[in-house]
Amino acid sequence: MAYIPTRQLKPGMILSEDVADVNGRLLLAKGQAIGANHLTVFKMWGVPEVAVDQDEDVPADPAPALDPAVMRRVAEGLQPAFADNDLTHPAVAEIFRQAILHRCRKGTVQRTAAADRPVNAVSSPTSDGTARRRSLRTRDIQLPEIPTLIFRLNDTIADPFSSADDIAQVISKSPGLSALLLKIVNSAFYGFPSRIDSVTRAVAIIGSKEVSALAVGITTLEVFKDIPKTVFDMQAFTHHSLACGVLARILAASGSIRNTEQMFVSGLLHDIGRLVIFRYFSKEAAQMLASPTGGSLYDREKRVLGFRHTDIAVDLFEKWKFPVALTQNVIFHHRPVSAQDPVKAAIVHLADMIAHSLGEGKSGEWRIPVLDIAAWEKLRLSPRALATMIPQALHHLGFLMTVFP
Numbered sequence: 001m002a003y004i005p006t007r008q009l010k011p012g013m014i015l016s017e018d019v020a021d022v023n024g025r026l027l028l029a030k031g032q033a034i035g036a037n038h039l040t041v042f043k044m045w046g047v048p049e050v051a052v053d054q055d056e057d058v059p060a061d062p063a064p065a066l067d068p069a070v071m072r073r074v075a076e077g078l079q080p081a082f083a084d085n086d087l088t089h090p091a092v093a094e095i096f097r098q099a100i101l102h103r104c105r106k107g108t109v110q111r112t113a114a115a116d117r118p119v120n121a122v123s124s125p126t127s128d129g130t131a132r133r134r135s136l137r138t139r140d141i142q143l144p145e146i147p148t149l150i151f152r153l154n155d156t157i158a159d160p161f162s163s164a165d166d167i168a169q170v171i172s173k174s175p176g177l178s179a180l181l182l183k184i185v186n187s188a189f190y191g192f193p194s195r196i197d198s199v200t201r202a203v204a205i206i207g208s209k210e211v212s213a214l215a216v217g218i219t220t221l222e223v224f225k226d227i228p229k230t231v232f233d234m235q236a237f238t239h240h241s242l243a244c245g246v247l248a249r250i251l252a253a254s255g256s257i258r259n260t261e262q263m264f265v266s267g268l269l270h271d272i273g274r275l276v277i278f279r280y281f282s283k284e285a286a287q288m289l290a291s292p293t294g295g296s297l298y299d300r301e302k303r304v305l306g307f308r309h310t311d312i313a314v315d316l317f318e319k320w321k322f323p324v325a326l327t328q329n330v331i332f333h334h335r336p337v338s339a340q341d342p343v344k345a346a347i348v349h350l351a352d353m354i355a356h357s358l359g360e361g362k363s364g365e366w367r368i369p370v371l372d373i374a375a376w377e378k379l380r381l382s383p384r385a386l387a388t389m390i391p392q393a394l395h396h397l398g399f400l401m402t403v404f405p
């Protein structure tokens with residue numbers, strides 16, 4: 001048996017393992033011969049590689065000819081940001097390799113991690129973190145209200161008597177959201193051969209859970225779009241969030257994950273707590289973002305504020321009554337093995353680490369998060385599969401960046 005990247009499959013090859021779509025629906029069973037139509041279907045559903053009856057794996061596409069001197073410069077510039085990661089681990093090594101290739105192709109020589117950090121203010125640790133977080137809870141500082149549309153949508157989804165049509169009707173109340181949703185479901189990200197021209201049809205084809213999850217993710221980020229650029233560049237933040245969402249969905253689809261509809265939105269919202277910090281603690285945020293020392297931003301949050309962005313996400317999602325599974329994926333993305341469903345949290349964790357490595361967007365973090373090896377092992381992915389999934393995710397991200405406001 002050998003694992004072959006989808007784009008290198010040939011009609012007539014025999015499957016050694018079942019191939020399933022993003023929701024675990026069987027696309028082609030083990031033992032079947034692959035036909036030309038199956039190749040299209042695998043590509044449509046983002047299947048990165050399949051197991052076929054063959055003696056040896058086909059190597060992933062060789063790197064295109066890039067100037068070795070440039071690659072060396074990019075690698076040297078990137079290495080400090082990977083300092084906390086184990087570059088000898090096969091998964092980390094592959095992510096590092098993909099990051100170098102991507103940055104070389106983009107034509108941007110990566111500045112060092114140190115160069116990414118402004119060097120001025122040094123913040124001092126504070127001890128009133130609990131009081132600060134309590135002040136958020138007791139409404140001295142009020143967490144933003146849930147957008148009415150999401151409130152209605154969650155209510156409709158929870159109602160056992162509601163139909164797909166009811167869900168489509170709620171979404172259709174917002175023409176902007178409906179238009180954006182249709183652009184996304186008509187993209188290669190979903191890969192449907194015929195055009196989906198209404199929200200009702202989108203719900204019927206890709207399912208109410210998937211469409212609702214997309215609507216929730218898109219609308220939730222909108223709540224924070226007024227954060228001033230002097231505090232943080234929201235465009236760069238949305239870029240990082242989208243990168244993480246796309247990667248999470250593709251990683252989930254390629255692993256043995258069922259019900260992947262929440263993975264895109266989990267990735268999209270994984271750092272939402274940071275937006276609460278940017279909005280309500282802008283002075284401290286500026287201090288943390290400017291600080292030249294003191295480890296990762298994740299750790300500085302705890303030292304300066306007394307809580308982390310993942311703690312704030314708990315409060316926000318509790319207030320907004322978001323589903324527990326989504327909340328868990330988000331709040332455990334920095335320590336996935338502690339989550340109720342460690343595999344899903346591990347996917348968001350890995351997606352976040354890859355998004356940072358590729359330099360796609362910004363979350364304020366200047367170090368590449370450390371890949372949790374125990375979490376990686378739970379995913380049972382091959383490092384080689386990353387060589388297919390990462391370029392695939394970048395392709396979809398490129399499209400999504402053009403449609404997101």
Ligand SMILES: [Fe+2]
Nearest residue numbers: 270271333334
């Ligand atoms: Fe985070």
Ligand SMILES: [Fe+2]
Nearest residue numbers: 270271352363
């Ligand atoms: Fe992140």
